[in-house]
Amino acid sequence: MEAARRDHGAFEALYRRYVAQVYSFALYETRDPHAAEDLTEQVFLKALQGLPRFREQGDGDASTFRVWLFRIARNALSNQRRWTRRHPTATLDDALAIVATDDPEAEVVKREVMARVRAAIERLPEDRRRALTLRFVEEMSAREVGQVMGRSEGAVRVLVHRALGSVAEELGGSRPS
Amino acid sequence: MDERESLAVDVYLDGLLARRGGARPAVIPTAADLPPAIVSTAELLDRSLQRFHPSFLFEEGLAQRLRAQAEGRLLPAPPGRLLTFPRDLGPDHEDGDRRARSLLVGGAIASGVSLAGAALLARRRGRGPAVATGSTRGAGTVTMRRGL
Numbered sequence: 231m232e233a234a235r236r237d238h239g240a241f242e243a244l245y246r247r248y249v250a251q252v253y254s255f256a257l258y259e260t261r262d263p264h265a266a267e268d269l270t271e272q273v274f275l276k277a278l279q280g281l282p283r284f285r286e287q288g289d290g291d292a293s294t295f296r297v298w299l300f301r302i303a304r305n306a307l308s309n310q311r312r313w314t315r316r317h318p319t320a321t322l323d324d325a326l327a328i329v330a331t332d333d334p335e336a337e338v339v340k341r342e343v344m345a346r347v348r349a350a351i352e353r354l355p356e357d358r359r360r361a362l363t364l365r366f367v368e369e370m371s372a373r374e375v376g377q378v379m380g381r382s383e384g385a386v387r388v389l390v391h392r393a394l395g396s397v398a399e400e401l402g403g404s405r406p407s
Numbered sequence: 408m409d410e411r412e413s414l415a416v417d418v419y420l421d422g423l424l425a426r427r428g429g430a431r432p433a434v435i436p437t438a439a440d441l442p443p444a445i446v447s448t449a450e451l452l453d454r455s456l457q458r459f460h461p462s463f464l465f466e467e468g469l470a471q472r473l474r475a476q477a478e479g480r481l482l483p484a485p486p487g488r489l490l491t492f493p494r495d496l497g498p499d500h501e502d503g504d505r506r507a508r509s510l511l512v513g514g515a516i517a518s519g520v521s522l523a524g525a526a527l528l529a530r531r532r533g534r535g536p537a538v539a540t541g542s543t544r545g546a547g548t549v550t551m552r553r554g555l
Contacts, residue, residue: 245473253461267465271472278473347455366456369424372417387413391445394416398448 241281245274248296251368252303258363259307261352272306273299300364300378350400357381358393365390415441416449423453 252273256266277284277299287294351359357379364375365386372386379386419441460466 241477242470242474245470249466249469250458250460254458257459258456266459267461270461270465271469274469274473275476278476343451344455347451351456362452363456365420366424366452367458369427371421384410384413387417388410390420391413391416394445394448394452397452398444401448401451 241278244295248299249274251296252299254367255300255303255363256307258367259360260310265310269303269306269310272310273303276302276306294377296370297374297377300368300370304360304378346401347397350397353400354393354396358389358396361386361389362393362397412441416445419446420449423449427453 249270253266253270256269256273257263260266260269280302284295284298351362354362360379361375364370364378365372370378372390373383375381375390376383376386381389
């Protein structure tokens with residue numbers, strides 16, 4: 231991290247490592263590839279500007295840089311939503327529609343399942359949806375999700391648990407007791 | 408839906424997600440005590456919620472913009488450095504020196520062009536079209552005008 235402060239090559243390594251994670255988070259949140267790109271750009275430009283103020287508090291897998299990066303993303307997302315609230319956006323399906331495949335039949339089935347899953351997730355309250363995205367897509371621990379969302383680890387566990395229950399119910403399963 | 412079950416689900420998810428990279432978690436959590444609907448939904452989400460990668464063009468374009476921004480911020484051209492020209496820059500000179508040198512070279516070229524342009528204008532006004540080449544004509548005119 232100290233190297234990234236002094237040397238842009240080191241920052242670029244961090245950028246390459248996290249760009250897909252930030253982009254995915256942005257895509258799941260905005261459901262619009264262009265908005266996701268805009269948000270990704272904002273996040274990394276802000277991270278570059280804010281790097282001198284960032285203090286690493288972990289090491290290796292416990293690095294707090296990723297949490298800091300996603301906090302920037304969360305704030306940028308809030309700002310972007312204020313701007314785009316009145317504008318219609320494309321759906322995540324548009325992004326998936328360009329995926330090529332060698333097995334069209336299997337791909338159709340897979341897309342139908344994914345469409346149902348995404349529809350169920352989109353109906354979740356924002357905090358549950360975000361917790362689920364960070365947990366499954368970004369593979370963050372409950373502790374990391376809590377740091378990004380400003381919640382306790384226990385609160386995130388309950389959020390994820392409830393989100394799973396809601397999705398299960400939407401998909402036809404029974405809500406667990 | 409109590410905290411104990413949420414904790415059990417969390418431990419199960421840790422194991423589920425750890426398998427993605429082909430890695431075997433040290434302790435494989437059991438899903439036996441969890442509601443089947445939760446387990447099947449978690450496994451479905453594990454398969455369905457994939458990570459997306461931005462386009463190559465976007466990634467490279469942003470990398471370039473970040474590089475440019477970082478160079479602008481981290482490698483400013485201090486004004487005083489311009490006075491170091493035409494000092495011979497060694498192999499271990501800083502980028503700031505290189506930037507200062509190119510700025511000054513650009514300024515010198517611009518000044519030269521301006522002088523030649525002014526000289527050409529003065530000559531045309533005084534003597535009409537000339538037959539000399541641009542460089543000799545400019546130099547001669549400057550000498551002539553200074554002599555006046």
